[in-house]
Amino acid sequence: MNPAALIQRGLARRYRAEKRFKAYGLTAIVCGVGFLVFLLGTTFLNGYTALLQTYIAVDISIFDSDFDGDLGPESLSKGDYPGIIKRSLREAFPEATKRREKNELYRLVSSGAQYELLEKVVENPDLVGKTTTFWLLADDEVDVYMKGRIDPAVPEKNRRLKDRSIAWIEQLRNQDRIKRSFNILFFTNGDSREPEQAGIIGAVMGSVFTILVTMLLAFPIGVAAAIYLQEFARKNRFTDLIEVNINNLAAVPSIIFGLLGLAIFLNFFHMPRSIPLVGGMVLALMTLPTIIISSRAALGAVPPSIREAALGVGASPVQTVLHHVLPLAMPGMLTGTIIGLAQALGETAPLLVIGMVAFIVDIPGSPMDPGTALPVQIYLWADSPERAFVERTSAAIMVLLLFLVAINGLIVLLRKKFERHW
Amino acid sequence: MNQTASDIPEPIERNISEDPLNDPNYKTVGEVTSPNAAMTTKNVNVHYGNKQAIFNVSLDVGKNEVLAMIGPSGCGKSTFIRCLNRMNDTIDACRIEGDIRLEGEDIYSRNMDVVLLRARVGMVFQKPNPFPKSVYDNVAYGVNLHGLSSTKSGLDDIVEDALKRAGLWDEVSDRLDQPGTGLSGGQQQRLCIARAIAISPEIILMDEPCSALDPIATAKIEELIDELSKRYSICIVTHSMQQAARVSQRTAYFHLGKLIEVGATDIIFTNPSHRLTEGYITGRFG
Ligand SMILES: Nc1ncnc2c1ncn2[C@@H]1O[C@H](COP(=O)(O)OP(=O)(O)OP(=O)(O)O)[C@@H](O)[C@H]1O
Ligand SMILES: [Mg+2]
Numbered sequence: 001m002n003p004a005a006l007i008q009r010g011l012a013r014r015y016r017a018e019k020r021f022k023a024y025g026l027t028a029i030v031c032g033v034g035f036l037v038f039l040l041g042t043t044f045l046n047g048y049t050a051l052l053q054t055y056i057a058v059d060i061s062i063f064d065s066d067f068d069g070d071l072g073p074e075s076l077s078k079g080d081y082p083g084i085i086k087r088s089l090r091e092a093f094p095e096a097t098k099r100r101e102k103n104e105l106y107r108l109v110s111s112g113a114q115y116e117l118l119e120k121v122v123e124n125p126d127l128v129g130k131t132t133t134f135w136l137l138a139d140d141e142v143d144v145y146m147k148g149r150i151d152p153a154v155p156e157k158n159r160r161l162k163d164r165s166i167a168w169i170e171q172l173r174n175q176d177r178i179k180r181s182f183n184i185l186f187f188t189n190g191d192s193r194e195p196e197q198a199g200i201i202g203a204v205m206g207s208v209f210t211i212l213v214t215m216l217l218a219f220p221i222g223v224a225a226a227i228y229l230q231e232f233a234r235k236n237r238f239t240d241l242i243e244v245n246i247n248n249l250a251a252v253p254s255i256i257f258g259l260l261g262l263a264i265f266l267n268f269f270h271m272p273r274s275i276p277l278v279g280g281m282v283l284a285l286m287t288l289p290t291i292i293i294s295s296r297a298a299l300g301a302v303p304p305s306i307r308e309a310a311l312g313v314g315a316s317p318v319q320t321v322l323h324h325v326l327p328l329a330m331p332g333m334l335t336g337t338i339i340g341l342a343q344a345l346g347e348t349a350p351l352l353v354i355g356m357v358a359f360i361v362d363i364p365g366s367p368m369d370p371g372t373a374l375p376v377q378i379y380l381w382a383d384s385p386e387r388a389f390v391e392r393t394s395a396a397i398m399v400l401l402l403f404l405v406a407i408n409g410l411i412v413l414l415r416k417k418f419e420r421h422w
Numbered sequence: 423m424n425q426t427a428s429d430i431p432e433p434i435e436r437n438i439s440e441d442p443l444n445d446p447n448y449k450t451v452g453e454v455t456s457p458n459a460a461m462t463t464k465n466v467n468v469h470y471g472n473k474q475a476i477f478n479v480s481l482d483v484g485k486n487e488v489l490a491m492i493g494p495s496g497c498g499k500s501t502f503i504r505c506l507n508r509m510n511d512t513i514d515a516c517r518i519e520g521d522i523r524l525e526g527e528d529i530y531s532r533n534m535d536v537v538l539l540r541a542r543v544g545m546v547f548q549k550p551n552p553f554p555k556s557v558y559d560n561v562a563y564g565v566n567l568h569g570l571s572s573t574k575s576g577l578d579d580i581v582e583d584a585l586k587r588a589g590l591w592d593e594v595s596d597r598l599d600q601p602g603t604g605l606s607g608g609q610q611q612r613l614c615i616a617r618a619i620a621i622s623p624e625i626i627l628m629d630e631p632c633s634a635l636d637p638i639a640t641a642k643i644e645e646l647i648d649e650l651s652k653r654y655s656i657c658i659v660t661h662s663m664q665q666a667a668r669v670s671q672r673t674a675y676f677h678l679g680k681l682i683e684v685g686a687t688d689i690i691f692t693n694p695s696h697r698l699t700e701g702y703i704t705g706r707f708g
Contacts, residue, residue, distance in 0.1 A: 235514055305551035311512065313564035313617060314541035323563075324553060 040401075047394025053183035053196060054138040054146045056109060056172060060088040061131040062121065076122050081114035085136065093168060104165055110137040112197040135179070140195040140388035142169060146180060149387060186395065190361045191377065195388030198381070200399050202363045206276050206356070206371030207345065207403065213280020213367055214287055214344050219337055221284070222291030223326075226333070229292070230299040231321050250289035257286040258350025266354060273355035274370035282350045287340035294336020298329040330418035338411045342404055348375040374400040448478070451695045452684040456484035456672075460625055460655040461506060461543075466520030468501050468510070475501045479520075479681040481674055483625060488647060488656045490666035490687065493676030494702065499659040500548075502676070503627050506657065507543035508536055524625075541568055544623035548630040550610035552602035552617070557594050560602040560613055561585060564621040580620055587649065588616035589642050608639025615646065619654070626650065628658040632665065644669050663703055667691050675699045 066084055069075040089105050090096065096105045113136040120134070121127050141161040144150055146169070156163050172178040189199025233239045261282035265271045271278050302325050310320040351357065356372050357380065364371035372380070374396060381393040455462070459482040468476035476498045483489050483506075491499045501510070508529060510516040522529050529539050541564070552560050561581045564570075571577040581598075585591040590612040594605070602613050611631055618626055628647075632640040647656060647669045660666050666673050666687065673690040675683045675698070683690065683699045694700045 303551075305547065305549060306553065307512070308509065308545075308547060309551040309553060309614070309617075310563075311509065312507070312540060312545040312547070313567065313621060314537050315564075315567055316537050319567065328554065 043394045043397050043401075045394075046391055047396075047398050049147050050186060050391040050395035051183050052147075052180040053185065054143040054178060054180050055135040056138045056142070057133050057177040057179075058085070058088050058092060058109070058136050059131055060084060060117070060134050061091075062128050064128060067128070071125060071128060073122055073125075076125060076128075077118060079118070079121065081117050081121075085109060085113060085117065093171075101164065104162060105168070107139055108142055108165060108168060110139050110196045111194060112192075113137045135181075137185075137196055138178070140386055141165070142178075143196055144387045145169060146178065147391075186392070190363045191359060191372070191380070192361060193359075195384075195386045195392060198389070198392060200374075200377065200392075200396055202360060203372050203374045203377035203396065204399065204403070205364050206279075206377075207373045207400075209276035209364060209367040209371065210279040210283060210351075210356075210373050211341060211345055211407070213277055214283040215337075215341060217281060217284035218287040218291055218340060218344075222288050222337075222340075223295050223333055225288070226292045226295030226299060227321055227326070230296045231325065232317065246289050246292055250293060253349075254286055254347050255349040255353060257282055258353030260285065261350060261354050272368070272370070274358045274360065274372075275368055276356070276364060276371050276373070277367040278354050279351050279356050279373065280367065282354060283344040283347060286347065286350065287344050290340035290343065291333070291336050294339065295329065295333040298332025298336070299325060301332060302328045327418060331415045334411050334415045334418070338408055341407055341411075345404055345407065346375050346400070348373075348379055351376050352379075374403065446477075448680055450480065450681045450684055451699075454480045454482060454681070454684050456482035456487070458485045459483060460485045460487075460525065462521075462523045463506070464521040466502070466505060466518065466522060468498070468505060468519075469517045470501075470513070471515040475679050476505075477679045479676075481681055481684060483655050483657055484672070485655055486651055486653070487672060488651045488658060488670040490670035490673045491657065491659045491676060492661070492663060492666050492673060492702070493682075494678075495661075496678075497676040498679045499676050500629050503629055503657055503659055504545075506625070506627055507540050507545055509540075509545065511536065541621050542623055543625045543627060544618035544621065546611070546614050546618050546626065546628045546631050548633055550607060550614050550634065552605070552610050552613050554601060554603050556599045557585075557602045557605070557613060558598040561616050561620045564617060568621055570621060584616040584620035585613075587619060587646070588612045589646050590616055606639075608635045608642070611635060611639070611643065612646070615643070619650065623654065625655045625657065628656065630659050630661060633661065640665070663691065675702060677702070 062084055064071065067075045067079045086102075086106050089109065090102065093105055096102050116137060117134060138146075141150070142165070145161055145166065150159060150161055152163070152166055169178065185197060186199050188201055189197055190202030192198040229239060229242065261278060265278045265281060266273060306324050306328065307320055310324045311317070315323065351373055357376050358370060358372070359380075360370050360372055362369070378393055378396045378400065381389045381396060461483040463482070464480045466476055466479045467474065479502060481489075481502075491503065493499055504510045505518055505522060506529075510518060518530065524539065524542060527534060553563060555563070558581055561584050562577055565577060565580050571580055582591065582595075585594065590609060593609060594600075594613075602610065605613060611634070615626075615631070632643055635643065644665065647658065650656060658666075658669065670687045672684065673687045674681055675690065675694075675696075677698050683694060683696045685695070690699065691703055694703060
């Protein structure tokens with residue numbers, strides 16, 4: 001048989017194998033995309049309602065007698081606002097007479113409503129002595145009910161929102177005194193025990209500071225280490241040992257880095273707990289191996305002829321690296337940095353160990369202020385029993401993903417800037 | 423040796439070792455020194471790890487001379503030429519012994535500055551390797567690096583002059599800001615030559631500069647070498663014996679790490695003394 005006929009005979013089998021291989025690949029991609037769509041879909045469906053928040057309209061009468069003294073800013077800010085709100089609610093629903101009923105009535109409105117009222121009154125003292133309609137922040141249970149997530153058919157003892165409250169809410173709804181509007185508090189508040197007052201910005205700022213510290217530490221140190229190891233260090237036992245250790249460090253579970261941070265930064269150097277600076281330092285330790293390994297690979301991929309060209313015209317080794325090798329390796333180094341930072345951004349365990357899991361209401365204004373981070377916030381909210389935290393957890397996940405996309409976008413832009421052809 | 427009916431004349435020197443490859447004290451045939459040397463090398467040995475690549479080579483490069491190095495592949499021509507501007511320093515496993523002097527200064531001594539050495543001894547590589555920068559920046563890089571021009575217009579002049587001498591100016595004068603890597607192979611090689619001559623070296627080392635070029639580009643570069651030899655000393659490694667014959671005044675023949683024979687080019691090609699040289703140039707091996 002001649003070779004052409006032999007080849008011909010095998011062709012059908014080879015094409016079949018090719019088709020099969022394509023089918024496997026396609027299946028894998030479809031599965032992957034399917035899971036991704038499912039994940040993003042459920043997150044979005046659970047989370048988009050967190051963008052809306054329920055408010056209740058209450059006619060509030062404020063009297064001089066609610067304040068001690070001269071009605072100056074001082075005395076206005078010390079008024080009995082909880083009392084004012086309670087009184088107004090009793091007036092709106094006079095049928096609540098028993099103590100239990102009254103307490104249930106008061107709970108329709110968030111405990112945070114008094115601060116909003118306080119602000120408005122201090123801003124505008126003319127409100128004293130008048131009756132005005134205010135939209136007060138509703139309690140989280142009311143909000144959840146309004147979003148249709150509480151089934152009134154469930155036996156009363158199995159839900160926290162009782163029948164009486166539901167009747168009041170329906171009454172308010174009929175009077176058009178209950179509305180849902182954009183949940184600005186979610187984007188301007190720090191964490192809170194009350195879901196309706198809990199916001200994400202504290203965690204966002206915590207994450208921003210943490211990642212900033214991580215990036216500022218890990219990128220220059222990682223790149224410098226990679227350049228030294230790849231371009232300058234002589235190959236010997238010692239550098240081999242370092243290389244093996246770096247590769248191993250990349251595989252060490254992140255919580256170990258947390259414990260290391262706890263032992264060194266907190267216990268030995270006595271740095272404060274819960275601050276993004278320490279969090280960033282711990283995550284930088286964790287990210288370093290990734291950045292070093294990928295940077296070395298990027299440096300190794302630069303053609304040696306470029307190095308020879310530079311050395312040949314009399315550039316010193318450092319000039320050769322800085323002028324020619326580093327710019328060509330930069331895109332690859334930035335890719336490694338994206339991977340490292342994305343990992344760091346989603347890291348929870350080491351931050352728990354160094355105390356960034358504390359309940360912190362204040363929004364951190366610097367890396368030295370106690371704070372938490374987005375993944376830790378997600379963990380905290382996912383762990384909370386209140387129904388209203390479910391949607392906030394999903395919303396926080398969306399914020400984290402957006403954050404990730406933003407960082408990746410930034411680095412891709414940087415990479416585009418450095419990308420060159422040779 | 424069979425001399426009957428042979429037009430190869432009897433070797434002049436009588437002490438030629440018949441088996442230079444196994445003779446540790448082999449002495450190169452011909453005059454290795456030069457009365458007017460720019461660079462001298464004495465008893466150079468080069469090892470890559472345990473493997474010796476150059477055996478006891480002594481060879482001078484005369485001023486304004488074009489010295490061609492020929493020999494079969496793997497015989498150590500690149501290794502030797504790279505010793506002359508210490509490019510081998512970048513190879514960890516490479517160990518160099520011997521005495522190499524530029525204008526009487528030992529280039530491997532502590533006092534020798536490698537950066538200065540490489541500025542004085544320029545190099546053009548076998549594969550064109552322009553920087554991934556513009557044509558202008560390719561040539562200007564070395565000039566800026568060594569601070570050879572303090573003004574922009576002075577720099578412009580140097581770049582233009584270098585490109586003109588490399589015979590590239592007419593082809594690239596309207597696209598100086600285009601990437602140097604976008605030029606054709608021959609143009610890239612001439613760009614690399616322009617880059618090397620822009621810093622006015624004393625010696626230019628060329629390692630097979632035409633191996634990737636067509637005959638026209640090769641002819642241009644050979645013309646350029648002729649032109650350059652008025653000002654510089656040039657060492658050129660080549661696989662083309664015609665090229666060696668055309669451009670060089672002296673030729674050195676290497677074989678398995680040993681310098682077998684050195685002599686005036688016309689003599690080497692018409693009347694070699696050693697049978698290995700003869701074998702190579704008549705094409706019996708190599
Ligand atoms: N970096 C290196 N490490 C180890 N051995 C090397 C190295 N470079 C060259 N050699 C060895 O040294 C010897 C001489 O090599 P060299 O490159 O100098 O030959 P060459 O004469 O330039 O050959 P060609 O004409 O093919 O370029 C060869 O046997 C080669 O295998
Ligand atoms: Mg070679």
